[in-house]
Amino acid sequence: MAEPDILVNFDLAPAANAFGASSSINGIRGGRWKDRFRAKKRLQNKRGKPSFLDAEGNQKSTNAQSRPHPKSDVPAGPNRDNGSGNRLKAGNELPGAPRSNHDQPIISSIFSSNPVSVVNVEKTGTENAGPAIPTNAPLKDGSVFSTMGLAPALASHLVNNMNISAPTSIQQIAVPQLISSDSDAFIQAETGSGKTLTYLLPLVHRIYTATLSGDKLHRDSGCFAIILAPTRELGRQIYTVLMQLLSHPSLHWLVPILILGGEKKKSEKARIRKGGNILVATPGRLADHLSNTTSLDVGFVRWLVLDEGDRLMELGFEETLQQILTALNERAQKRSNKAPLADLGLPDRRITVLCSATMKASVQKLGDMSLKDALYLKSNQKSDAASDGPKSFQAPAQLKQAYIVSPAKLRLVTLASILRRAFIRKKEHMKVIVFFSCADSVDFHYQAFRKIDDKEQQDTESETSSDEEKEVETETLEDNKKKPQRPSLAAKSMAPLIDPTVSLFKLHGSLAQHIRTNTLNDFFHEKDGAVLFCTDVASRGLDLPNVDLVVQYDPPYSHEDYIHRIGRTARAGRDGRALLFLLPGCEEGYPGQVLKEQHLTRRLADEVLKKGFGAAPLPKAAKVVDPLWKKDFMPKNSGAKWEQEAIEFHLDIERRVLASDEFSNVAKRAFQSHIRAYATHVAAEREIFDIKQLHLGHIAKSFGLRERPGDIRLPARGKTGTVPSATGKRKLDSTDTNGDSTRDAQDEEELQRAAQMMRKKMREHMNIASEFNIG
Template sequence: MAEPDILVNFDLAPAGNAFGASSSINGIRGGRWKDRFRAKKRLQNKRGKSSFIDADGNQKSTNSRSHSNAKSDAPAASDHDSVLVNRSKAGNEHGGPPRSNYDQPIISSIFSSNPAPVTKADKTENANAAPAAPTNAPLKDGSAFSTMGLAPTLASHLVNNMNISAPTSIQQVAVPQLISSDSDAFIQAETGSGKTLTYLLPLVHRIYTATTNGDKLHRDSGCFAIILAPTRELGRQIYTVLMQLLSHPSLHWLVPILILGGEKKKSEKARIRKGGNILVATPGRLADHLSNTTSLDVGFVKWLVLDEGDRLMELGFEETLQQILTALNERAQKGSSKGSLANLGLPDRRITVLCSATMKASVQKLGDMSLKDALYLKSNQKSDTADDGPKSFQAPAQLKQAYIVAPAKLRLVTLASILRRAFVRKKEHMKVIVFFSCADSVDFHYETFSKVEEKEQSDTSSDSSSEDEEAETEVEKEEENKKKPKRPNLAAKSTAPLIDPAVSLFKLHGSLAQHIRTTTLNDFFHEKDGAVLFCTDVASRGLDLPNVDLVVQYDPPYSQEDYIHRIGRTARAGRDGRALLFLLPGCEEGYPSQVLGEQHLTRRLADEVLKKGFGNAPLPGAAKAVDPSWKKDFMPKTSGAKWEQEAIEFHLDVERRVLASGEFSNLAKRAFQSHIRAYATHVAAEREVFDIKQLHLGHIAKSFGLRERPGDIKVPARGKSGTVSSTSDNSRKASGKRKLDSTNINEDGAQETQDEEELRKAAQMMRKKMREHMNIASEFNIG
């Protein structure tokens, strides 16, 4: 009798079929698992290349990998809806190997597989609603600067020369208090309400009245006030307002000094030696001068202003501010060498003024560290928003706030639609600011909207004579340009052909050199036509930029306070303004209610915006100039409506540029990596709303024009000049350059090696630059 557990295995494979194999071959046993795994792989490869007899009796070779795993050989797209069309046949009629090219490349649609919004649109934009009364505008109740205790000369200068007819609410409350009292003060007011003049007017007034009672003061009389700003841009703006305030002939003897990071310390020391009465500085550079510049006399400082106190603490200046306060206290106790100034009627003690638009724990900590028995000064003008509770914030009542729910793959085309639509309605003197989370993202989108591939020559059939004439005119223009003195364009500025040919595009972030940042901001300030500024949070604090009609937050802010300051760049001094926030479908849709606690944000959908931007407005001329053959290959055959076709064409144009240019591809990869890292830096209280685990990394990569899977994206190293390049190439070039520079030829023809000290300094400088580029703080450009 047969055993009941016997298993009989019959091999029924035909004799001519090479795929048939005995079970002894399949069941590899013994040895290490790596050896067994490799043996199975070799067996699979051998089977894939074996031959078989077809129905006609011809012997043909097969490649199981090319048939069964065709999709794995194709370039992987960043999303799951990629479609492979018209693949070439695996072999020719003679049984040759499969062709590697395709009749058409892989195409993918940005309108498929997108997540739907989880919340319903319960609020729509009401065009008939009456506009809210401005809460940060100058008062219209008959208030004037002359009734606030200011000197008549100063009050008339504001009205006649600076075109400021009436004070704002916070100025009406705070200026008389700061003039009459010697107490410290904490000033809290919404953005765009004139906080800079609020502390500058009492300061200048008291110094001006002091000189009328005593001896004539001059720039060598000493430093009376120090104003600290968190960013260089804000410090320069405060300095500009102060210069306008001191432009009156009777105030010409008051000299301000500006010391910022990023400039030469030698020139700053020269200005300090010449003397000045009001010092505007950033904390780091002031602490450096207090330690190393002996000509800086702060023994007679009577005012210390800490502007944007919350930002000072966020940027990690707490220890630096403590050093500054300690140095001021020690030198004040020693007394100033100018003893005659004590009889001018200035305050007996140093007055500290802290300014902030928000009240948070870090601001309170800074107040405890610097203020003593301080006055709390706040605007008395009522607004619709509640100002009680931890989630409340102050925004101008006339500011129209909205958020748009856009899937990740539609973010780029939605931004293009918004910018194009904005300048179709109003082109003259209109400015738009777009905030990004990191500098790499700013660079990528700046290149996306500013650069387009050169148009193909459409007039190839034109006469050769006309071409020669054009060449001659170009040569003549070049010769004329050579004769003229060249002035380099320091601003990060370009045209925006994908938005509007008449629009200028700017970029601003912390990785740019200081002179480029200054020039860029100045050009954007004085731009008379339409302008768009792509920037990080370096431009979100205190900057007063005229004619900013729209603020777009392409990447959500890191905290609630950042949201307040970003939208504060528009709707300033009573003017109208709009703010738009990008959110992803899903958990981010709870941001307005859970984090902001704001019920006045209008909800918009991406499809509605795309229909207005791509369906109604004509495509710019640069976007139309695409290769017809490429358009035939890349455009899907069923694209839906006209606006959907135009949006897909716009996005595929970006993808084509990423595939065609290695430099632009590296820029997109770095922007994708930095964007994901920045997304993970949201404060702990907002992690439920901004959950990085909920991100679809493939769709995010798609928004940067990348077609690879996220796991296949290899981010190259950053070069010395901020561009992306290969690390090995950079090291070889640097070493080669070092070798060439390190040798010289003397009169006898022998090579003389340079001093080793110079090489050591060069190596230290290179390591310092590499640390700056690899520093995560500089990557997100928060300072």
């Protein structure tokens, strides 16, 4: 043994890392390069160059040049050092250490370190311009349906029962052509110009006149027309318009059939066996019935309508459409030797009509696949399909378009300001649609703005309530349990953070079909103010009344998607507004480079926040679960009133995220999905939407997260606390020393249940091509 006074030349410093790398004069040796690099950084921090994280999650050095200013409104970040190198997260202390009353508060710095707009655009004065003449409104030149070749009963039905007095421009041009000609057609018109009636009126007229001229047709005579829609919501809307059109007493025998994905095939087969003349369907479900349902007779089909053809191709239905066309051709050849339909006045061949508001390469490919010698029909223009290509599509002239340049950290409070301001000015029957890039983002913002339910409200109440109050609340809860309550079938809630009278809805492709149907129906018939948070599943063809404002919170994936989104407002000659969110920097070139022919007004986030948070008192926010967090999340004392209210609004969202593990997981999942969705923009626009230019810390802040992006960990979907194995499946423990057969049985049942849920989920998403575009 060595003597106690002998100084042994050992290096007593702690190991540089867990992989055995040690420090030396010449640096760190051994192990992987990445491990040596990380160990070297840690050693540098221990030798007097520690770093800290600010409130946005940015790593900064403690040298004099990067030290925060003493007057900064961010005295401490979410991860603060306790002096020993350990980091403390927001709202947490060291294990076993009491909370200190003199700790510096954690400030939400949504107004600091924000990038500045790089484009200086002078005001063009478009807001003060006179009202524009609507371009998709019914004509006022004396045109009527009776002069377009329609049957008198059908024309009078439109005016007297459907309150449609005059046709639109595209209807005046296309309907006579489709009635008199047996050629294929491509119809291009503005959104909200009545394309659905444009192709429904000719085929209903010709079937109706066939009944008058010859033998009586009935529901068992066969299917004469098939209408394909890309989404279930659009298919149901087409079916609703068709039912209104066939409500005339002389058309009672003409029966439509609706076939959509997400419903029971047994009930659909029962409707098919009863017979029908016009079939409205989605491509995937129709192809399934053509292969498996023998009672579906499509040998007499004389019209095939492909509505929103560009969307059909985007969702990956090209192979399915080719399969449908092949099946229709084969069935038509088998029926060719039987009773001809030309004697009844019906076309002797199948007519294909392709409808779209935009013209793109995918639509041209679909036209080459399905159309033959087609007519190109457009508002105030008639030409052959082989002629020069159509010009780029314009939005309705009466639609007021604008874009707002908002930093990432201010996006959430800016959205709240816009919604509050919209319902301050006009509340009766007003509706707003907000588009997001993915379903997870819809879920987060719906959770953030919705009314807290009874269970959460109980958790947010203070623990200092009296015993009498608790007894009264217990009796009230027991009385409510005794009353039978019908569960809501729609994704609907109140939005107290916007306005106490406003209803909030959400819609995306991951919801069950009955929830999607009821949500859209309730939003359609809502009499008070309503807001719909949705993905692009609601961007095509839907005619929702009283939609005054469309907000694109996440930019669209292409120019065509922008056109279809803003087309939910300013329909049939009505006024409307559209607002697009953009980040400072490269995204500011989007209006000039992509939306060249659109006239957008520029706005800044500060101007919108002043109007939304400064003009009216802030609605009552949700209470905090832990009252001790209140002092750790306080807005700054200086600044304007609207700025303080905006900070308090954002702080409330952050408190709720930290207080609830479920809400925290929703926020983390939304953040990750948003980043993945951002990378799916078309190649031509990736210079504008450059994912490398995103500040991930600021993006996380907009979702109420206070962690660094690299520290955000999300548990697997499923039960709380279950951790999947590396292969994604939970392995049963075959070496159970206790021999507990009951536990093995429970594990086996859990595996079977998980497999069933996975198969069900796969069936629901069978026809979905992109989880980001349609949820």
